[in-house]
Amino acid sequence: QVQLVESGGGLVQPGGSLRLSCTASGINLFYRTVAWFRQAPGKEREAVLCISRNEVMTYYADSVKGRFAISRHGNKGTVYLQMNNLKPEDTAAYYCAARDSLYCNSRTDMFESWGQGTQVSVSS
Numbered sequence: 400q401v402q403l404v405e406s407g408g409g410l411v412q413p414g415g416s417l418r419l420s421c422t423a424s425g426i427n428l429f430y431r432t433v434a435w436f437r438q439a440p441g442k443e444r445e446a447v448l449c450i451s452r453n454e455v456m457t458y459y460a461d462s463v464k465g466r467f468a469i470s471r472h473g474n475k476g477t478v479y480l481q482m483n484n485l486k487p488e489d490t491a492a493y494y495c496a497a498r499d500s501l502y503c504n505s506r507t508d509m510f511e512s513w514g515q516g517t518q519v520s521v522s523s
Contacts, residue, residue, distance in 0.1 A: 401425035401512045405495050408517030411485055419480040419517060421495030426512065429476030432498050434459075434510065435469065437491035437519075444494070449503035450478060457503040462488070485521045492516040 407419040421433060434449035437460075446459035448469040458464050468481045478495060496510035504510070 401497075403495050403497060403512050403514035405493060405514040405517040408493060408519045410520045410522065412523050413486055413521055415485050415521070416481070416483045417485065417519060419482070419493055419495075419519070421478040421480075421514060422475070423497065423512070426497065427474075427476055428471065428478055428497060429474065431476070431512075432500050432503055433469075433471070433476075433478045434496050434498075434503060434505075435478075435480045436494045436496060436507065437489075438494070438516075439488075439491040442491075444507055446505035446507075447493075448480065449505075451503050452501050455503070459505045482519070485519075487521045490519060490521050492518050 402424045432451045435447045436444050438444040449457045450469045466484045471478045494516045495514045497512040498510045
């Protein structure tokens with residue numbers, strides 16, 4: 400059974416930083432394309448960043464360029480989302496998702512496995 404688990408969310412002041420982690424059981428994320436999505440209250444879930452199985456990174460949210468970065472480390476392929484200079488509009492539940500493909504995608508229905516989400520709140 401595949402299970403993804405996100406961690407690292409929390410409350411942070413504007414301008415602060417957080418690093419989210421995505422780990423998996425049942426699969427090795429090193430061999431998956433993994434994306435971070437976020438969903439703010441009352442809004443649709445949107446793709447933020449993706450790292451493909453062959454380490455190509457794709458930004459889907461223009462608002463995070465220059466502030467967020469995605470990376471993958473370790474023999475189990477833990478995927479991180481480093482978020483710097485956080486803004487109140489970054490407040491959302493953040494989800495990691497994995498797909499058995501070489502390519503990134505921004506559509507939620509293209510990912511087979513999802514975590515339960517971790518809340519990021521940016522407020523003074």
